[in-house]
Amino acid sequence: MDDRLSINFWSPYTGYMHRRIFDTAEKIQTMEIRGAGRIAVAAASAIRDYAAELQADSMEEFSRKIQEAADVLINTRPTAVSLPNAVRIASSHSSGSVEESRAEIIENAENFIKQAQEALGRIGEIGARRIRDSDVVLTHCNSHAALAAIKKAFDQGKNISVIATESRPRKQGLLTIKELNDYGIPATLIVDSAVRSVIKDVDIVIVGADAIAVNGTLVNKIGTSQIALMAHEARVNFLVAAETYKFSPDTILGQLIDIEERSKDEVIDPGVLKDMENVTVKNPAFDFTPAEYIDLIITEIGAIPPGMAYTIIKEHLGWKLADLR
Ligand SMILES: O=C(COP(=O)(O)O)[C@H](O)[C@H](O)COP(=O)(O)O
Incomplete structure (x- = not known):
């Protein structure tokens, strides 16, 4: 990989930084790489490539870098807990030699x-069991874990269709309908505010x-909690598809999960807003869905x-990760 060769690459984050880390960080921040699972894998890959060629005269320097x-x-x-979880798992190393730590x-x-x-394959199989023949599945944003279950059900010959929300302001729903279309799964696109109008036609939300x-509180794309509330009202099952590395160990210790507030320019053209001095625009990217509205994870x-x-958290990843802090 040619970009591994360029060390001491300038970055706006911390001054000089390895190009591989900078590129990945930039792609995650600009959402060229997005979705909790993908950013976790991208970050783990970047740490791996960085460690593979990191020059350090001592263990201390290696660990610090x-x-x-x-x-x-x-x-x-x-917001995505998958990111710190993946980075902590990938970057964990003993205090032996530089070469040992690099290999670790x-x-x-x-491994991660x-x-x-x-995990995605298993979620597909386990999730597909919950989807019945002829089901109409509603999904929000663009989740590879949710789509794994939907695609697997389709692969099993179930005659399903999907309602996908647009997912304003970034419109990840357009990625979802493209993916479904390319897979041959019938899909209907709706604006986010149409969920209550269509929920009577929905058999399951994933x-x-x-x-x-x-x-058990879920943090997911803004609008998820409204959908959960409507599913609850309409007595439609609300399922979450999530790898175990998306569970937050820090919440055991009372830590709250931060909600990312993104630029108001994603919501409204700055030129339109320019003269409206009495208007504030808020753009939280995620929201909280209480456990009581979730049937299964x-x-x-x-x-x-x-x-x-x-x-x-305790048996599959918790304390090991918390210890690394
Ligand atoms: O909310 C989003 C993406 O938000 P954004 O587009 O702002 O990153 C997805 O539902 C989860 O990340 C899960 O995705 P996956 O199942 O692919 O990990």
Whole structure:
């Protein structure tokens, strides 16, 4: 990979930085790479490539440079817990020699990437069991985990169709309908505010996750909580598809999950807003859906009720990650 050769590349984040880390950080921040699963895998890959060629005269220097790179990646987007989880898993290393630590990081990152891929496959299989023949599935934004379940159900010969929300302001719903169309799955695009009008035609809602807190609260694309509320009112099952690395260990320790506030320019043309001195524009990118509106969370280890989030965090990733802080 040619960009591995360029070290000491200037970045607006921390001064000089390796080009591989800078490029990945920039792509995540500008949303060229987006979605909680993809940013996690991209960050782990960047740490792996950085470690592979990092020059350091001592363990201390090696660890410090890895930590700097980890911090840059983690700070690109604040909400998706998959990002710090992936970076912590990938960058964890012992305090042996530089060469040992380099090999550990490469192995950890490779394992994470492989497990993330396998998790998506398992979520597809487990999630597809919940989708019946002739179901109309509603999904929000563009979640690869949710789409894995939908595609698997289709592969199994179930005659399904999907209603996809536009997902303002970034319109990730357009990615979703393109992906569904290319797969041959019939899809209907709606504006976000049409969910209540169509919910009577929906059999099951499946969305992805940017984070899941210890109490089972879901953090996902803005608008998810409104959909959950409408599904609850209409007695339509509301499922979340999420790899276990999207559960937040820090929430066990009382930490709150930050909601990313993005530029108002995504919502309204700055030229239109320019003369409206009494108007404020808010653009939170994610919202919280309480556990009581979630029927099941489809993970790679099984379909669990949101109340089991603590068990996932504790037994599958929790304290190990928390210890790394
Ligand atoms: O909210 C989003 C994406 O938001 P954004 O477009 O702002 O990153 C997705 O539902 C989750 O990240 C899960 O996606 P996946 O299942 O692909 O990890």
